[in-house]
Amino acid sequence: MKKTIHIIGSGFSSLAASCYLAQAGYDVTVFEKNKTIGGRARQLVKEGFTFDIGPTWYWMPDVFERFFADFNKKPSDYYILKKLNPAYSVYFGKDDFITIENTLEKIINAFEKEEPGSSKKLKKFIQTAKSNYNIAIKDLVYNPGVSALELITPATIKKVNQFFSTIKRDVRKEFKNDRLVKILEFPVLFLGAKPSDTPSFYSFMNYADFGLGTFHPKKGMYQVILAMERLALELGVTIKTDAPIEKIIVKNKEAKGIVSKGKLFKSDIVVSGADYHHTETLLDKPFRQYSESYWNKKTFAPSSLLFYVGFDKKLINVNHHTLFFDVDFDIHAEAIYDTPKWPENPLFYASFPSITDNNSAPDGKEAGIFLIPLAPGLEDTPELRATYFEKIMTRFENLTSQSVKNHVIFKESFCINDFIKDYNSYKGNAYGMANTLMQTAFLRPKLKSKRVKNLFFTGQLTVPGPGVPPSLISGKLVADLVTKYHNI
Template identity: 80%
Template sequence: MKKVAIIGSGFSSLAASCYLAKYGYDVTIYEKNKTIGGRARQYIKDGFTFDIGPTWYWMPDVFERFFSDFNKHPKDYYQLEKLNPAYSVYFGKNDFITIEDTLDKICIAFEKEEPGSSKKLKKFIQQAEDNYNIAIKDLVYNPGVSPLELVNLQTAKKLNQFFGTIKKDVRKAFNNKRLVQILEFPVLFLGAKPSDTPSFYSFMNYADFGLGTFHPKGGMYQVILALEKLAKELGVTIKTENPIQKIFVDNGKANTIITNSSKIINCDIVLSGADYHHTETLLEESYRQYSEAYWTKKTFAPSSLLFYVGFNKKLKNVNHHTLFFDVDFDTHAEAIYDNPKWPEKPLFYASFPSITDNSTAPNDKEAGIFLIPLAPGLEDTEALRSSYFDKIINRFEALTSQSVKEDILFKESFCVNDFISEYNSYKGNAYGMANTLLQTAFLRPKLKSKKVNNLYFTGQLTVPGPGVPPSLISGKLAAELINKHHSL
């Protein structure tokens, strides 16, 4: 039985481990931290439970497809609830638009903002659904080996959508600035500005308005625990507190890895779900595929400043997911992508899982997660974190017409330095490499090393790209590629 050593235990690593174990490999996961989950770990304090990383459950069909590959279903492992409302977006004091759980309801909200917009919205979402059916049900399940993967009858008809942009499409159809911002918001999950994201990626709008937003009871970490349970049922071994220090290559093959305890582990195949750039630094320079110059030139998805806050009361005028777009979107985007710096007036997002799920906070209390998108690689100090918390909490109080500062029991923060120290993340990015036109599919870093015969990669820096559903798919693609080249 061939031994596979997997580095990291995030979504992509856990998914890959399940497929490889199913194929008959002897699989062991090595995780540097005390708990599994990678960027999707959990923080628990004083009866409050927070997802450290992802908080949005979109594209439920991808999760269903994953579990069905093992004759399972998500409900075998966790309880899923569709959120209504899905989220709300603040534009000013007591001025917000609520996005509900069906397209018909969303059309009513759009019509109130811009008469005649619902007809245009239905047409836009219909095209987005077409793109979703091509992309998520087909294209993203290709391993990014060849440009020919993108060529079929369906994509040939949509060629122009690879060269147009989301920003142009949305603004051509809609005049109302608020509606434009709501329609441009989903592509931020892909890690790039709407002006740099190909039109084809409108499938994210279908994921949003067509399929809706869900919540696993107990939080997104329940999905990690589900993957762990499935992996262990399939025979996978998971070892935490085992950071990998070195990958040794002999005769073009990675045959040995060394952990922090200097323990030498022999293996037949190495798969890394850790940061791609970091993984290559574990190799001798001659075995690295991509130079520092290569990584420097790439467009990375943002980092984030996150706060996990325990409130001593229930909050008003907010939903489970609440976006604060009361400042200029383009100015903040410029501070992330064009002229990297701390934004003067940041947009921010807040999640209050305890509104939906009473298991995430004690009775009559609220769990709050606040997120500010930032350029990766910025200076990160406690003073900066503190000043930005004050900025957003003051705005939060004003916009939602409530006082909350005196009701904060505790707050913890997570930012660039933590993404680097906890996940070896390149420049402290939070979401991997952005999905721009020149960083799509076969143009992304490869799943299989070009220089080391049995070294593979999975996760947000390779195909298909950023996000939880793409990470599950990435794990499947990497496992299939391994099995293709090293089948038992």
């Protein structure tokens, strides 16, 4: 008789784990608290517009290819992928922006134009970043975070200094132009920490950006979720939606099942892809590994204030991905990480998928997603949301030289309270736990419970870290760990 596994949550890591575990021969059921699958990567459809609620960047395509290849599939079996050109643009002032195009050669030329002599430095920087990327993907991120020895390989020994320097230090040592510095420091924000707190080794994100490029799945990132659902169903996984979990049942220090809507579902193994902190609250206190003070001391990736906006016209002077760095990043970062508060003048990011994808908006109209990074745990009120929408729309109009406020058909918002309500997210964080030096690899919360046999974890708060590709990897890692301890 097959061993049964219940998986809590249906985000990228949970769906990945479900596929690997079903392939390994387990009887797998996924329980999702919301009415639709996808976790943070759900979709909003309204008045002919379609928005990705969560992730909008498709980076590191090789990780997606590797995932599907593990099942003798390809991403193209499920969705159409387009490389964006330009990848994105960055505004620094009114009608003042730098465009990052779709090849390293074009990017090098843009840097040289901005700062004479910088092209040689960029080539060298990206060469190191590529080396780091190859080491990270081949040697490091597919390790389960069990031991410090995982970090010690012939390749990483040569890079040891990069674990004790920072991205900020390395970038500013070579590049003097503040605009180029901001562009080079931007990718590590996906890891959830300031460039000054992110080890130099993570420059591999710059290779993901400049070397591999930025892609868009036709009809949006939710197509990846639907692809993984289809694969899971093909492998025999059962998926239950509208199925919140109230408790993890433990007997004799062993997970025996879960309770959903008052009903007991017995299983041999429980895997949680839900928020790690929340998952532990589903256990009686003696079975929790980490105290409240432990979580409170950790550096969490930011939360976000997001707006999903339908415009009644096509917009100008923007690209599919557009960053607005016209204010001081250090001051905004301080409001996120050092003295948490609502930033007076926030940086923000905007995505206009309908520029690339006519499935995102009706003809002649534009779908806009706007994101302001925030400290987790802040007060979140309708009044604050309205104030910040007005702030960024005023700046947006000025920077891009167009009128938009009078062309808003509707706007929906999503912020800290929603991250808590919809995802049980600790303090309403959006991206999990930051990848700082002291929160890397074996120093992150463990995939396997130390106190409850047959209980495992996956997702952004555990190994390897924040982001969509790491979540796919996390699902594989936990599945490998389950099969290691529970051979069928």
